Amino acid sequence: MNHDESRSLYDRALSVIPGGVNSSVRATRPYPFFVERGDGAHVVDADGNRYLDYAMGYGPLLYGHDMPDPVRSAVQSHASEGPMYGAPTEVEVEHAEFVARHVPSVEMIRFVNSGTEATVSAVRLARGYTGRDKIVVMQGGYHGAQESTLVEGEPGDVHPSTSGIPESFAEQTIPVPFNDFETINQVFEAHGEDIAAVLTEPILGNNGIVLPVDGYLEHLRDVTEEHGSLLVFDEVITGFRVGGLQCAQGKFGVTPDVTTFGKIIGGGFPVGAVGGKSEILEQFSPSGPVFQSGTFSGHPVTMAAGYEYLKFAAENDVYEHVNRLGEKLRRGITDIVEDQAPSYTVVGTDSMFKTIFTRGGPPDLDGACEAGCEQRPDCPRYEHCPKDASDIADAETERWERIFWQEMKERGIFLTANQFESQFVSYAHTDEDIEETLEAYKEVL
Structure with a gap:
């Protein structure tokens, strides 16, 4: 992807805005992409790159970028x-x-x-x-x-x-x-x-x-x-x-x-x-x-x-739609993680999701939560899944930010830029979007 225009805008922003951003979570490495417009479940940046958006404004965009x-x-x-x-x-x-x-x-x-x-x-x-x-x-x-x-x-x-x-x-x-x-x-x-x-x-x-x-x-x-x-x-x-x-x-x-x-x-x-x-x-x-x-x-x-x-x-069927896609996405990521990164923990509920780069797990995942951690005591991951903020901080947070987020972005998937912020499915997302996202997870993880 070409990011010349975003890089130029960030250079200008650094001269007039502290850190070049108006909210610190937007300060991605090496520089953020600047959004030109939203389109349904996507955003398009200043260079014309198109991304499937799961930041969704950090939560408020239940319908994506097209208002009903x-x-x-x-x-x-x-x-x-x-x-x-x-x-x-x-x-x-x-x-x-x-x-x-x-x-x-x-x-x-x-x-x-x-x-x-x-x-x-x-x-x-x-x-x-x-x-x-x-x-x-x-x-x-x-x-x-x-x-x-x-x-x-x-x-x-x-x-x-x-x-x-x-x-x-x-x-x-x-x-x-x-x-x-x-x-x-x-x-x-x-x-x-x-x-x-x-x-x-x-x-x-x-x-x-x-x-x-x-x-x-x-x-x-x-x-x-x-x-x-x-x-x-x-x-x-x-x-x-x-x-x-x-x-x-x-x-x-x-x-x-x-x-x-x-x-x-x-x-x-x-x-x-x-x-x-x-x-x-x-x-x-x-x-x-x-x-x-x-x-x-x-x-x-x-x-x-x-x-x-x-x-x-x-x-309308808004919550049925977003919650179904949220579960489909978490189930898909859980299957990928089990094969490719079994120490990681998929978390979330309803239309929220995240993959936490936790550092340990049980030798056998039989009977584990299938669509995101439910804090279920009989789950074999129960002693390893995050229970509080310190467990999240102990995860591989640098790997998420420096490698994983960058690679997902290059595949056209816009996730929140660090290990800590939630991600969201919107009413504008489709089953095809979820499949595309899971393919990117397979490649990057």
């Missing part, structure tokens, strides 16, 4: 009537009503402008509602670029994970390993009266794709209720992608007190949201004492796109 006609019409209609107003509109009420009808935890919802803004607001809400300061998060979980969750370390030895954040911020955050019952119990025994909330993704989606082991989410629900803390699910990635319109909380049957959203809930436009029980959400200003506001919150174009996005999914 009702979504396109709604976006065009609202955009033509004026960009925004600084006043409420009917479509934000309709969108809120739709979400509240379908997501188990949501009685009320406040729309914001990004997943980061949603989790920032949720943390503030939890602290304001409970009158407590400490937040428990999962090691390696990602909740946006916010001071309260950009931390690393163990309980009792926590530090900011980036420069620019005072140590005092980290003092109020307690990171624990995902899927670790013992540590969460110890933390609540030591700090239960001071913990405002446990903030977790129901599935780790920014550190591979790590599903909860049996009973873990239920245990978080129980321990937070016992100590008067809130359970906050970050469904920015999983929301309206895992578990259909009920989201991951519906799939797992665990209802949090508060849920954060992003990505699909805005139909591919910038968005975030905080939903939950009315008695908690009403603590937001102007009805309560927890200040939250935003000029572009509930933006009419975003609200129209998100509302029509979800309506279309409710009225």
Whole structure:
């Protein structure tokens, strides 16, 4: 493939944009390709190269790059009537009503402008509602670029994970390993009266794709209720992608007190949201004492796109299609990995997938999970499959980024550029696309 135009654009970008990109995950080696346009399940770069896209905007593009006609019409209609107003509109009420009808935890919802803004607001809400300061998060979980969750370390030895954040911020955050019952119990025994909330993704989606082991989410629900803390699910990635319109909380049957959203809930436009029980959400200003506001919150174009996005999914076979293709892809990769790289682990559920370059495995794979790790105790891979973020970090992450991603790109397959970010199947993908992708996996692995 020729990449001269992308290389030239990156050279220009380095002069005016820090690192040449506006989001650090786009800084691929040796330089990113620059997208000119999307086309269904594909993107076309500035040099005319065409790629099957499984990044899908890092999650929000449930329909690929071609919006369904009702979504396109709604976006065009609202955009033509004026960009925004600084006043409420009917479509934000309709969108809120739709979400509240379908997501188990949501009685009320406040729309914001990004997943980061949603989790920032949720943390503030939890602290304001409970009158407590400490937040428990999962090691390696990602909740946006916010001071309260950009931390690393163990309980009792926590530090900011980036420069620019005072140590005092980290003092109020307690990171624990995902899927670790013992540590969460110890933390609540030591700090239960001071913990405002446990903030977790129901599935780790920014550190591979790590599903909860049996009973873990239920245990978080129980321990937070016992100590008067809130359970906050970050469904920015999983929301309206895992578990259909009920989201991951519906799939797992665990209802949090508060849920954060992003990505699909805005139909591919910038968005975030905080939903939950009315008695908690009403603590937001102007009805309560927890200040939250935003000029572009509930933006009419975003609200129209998100509302029509979800309506279309409710009225068509969207989830049946994407979940079937997701399973087909994971099954195919699992078969390839068993033959060519048996130490690797295929992960994912519904329309999410990833191959983790884990370093070990059992001598016999008979009876192993067939379409992605299910955290099944009777699976022979159970002791080897990732249980938390540290297991992902211990994988061959450099091989993924330096060799595997590059080779897949040269075969016209656009995957997320590192070992950690999730990948997604869209409504625009076809069975033929899956077969083409599996052939590329065979060649590269």
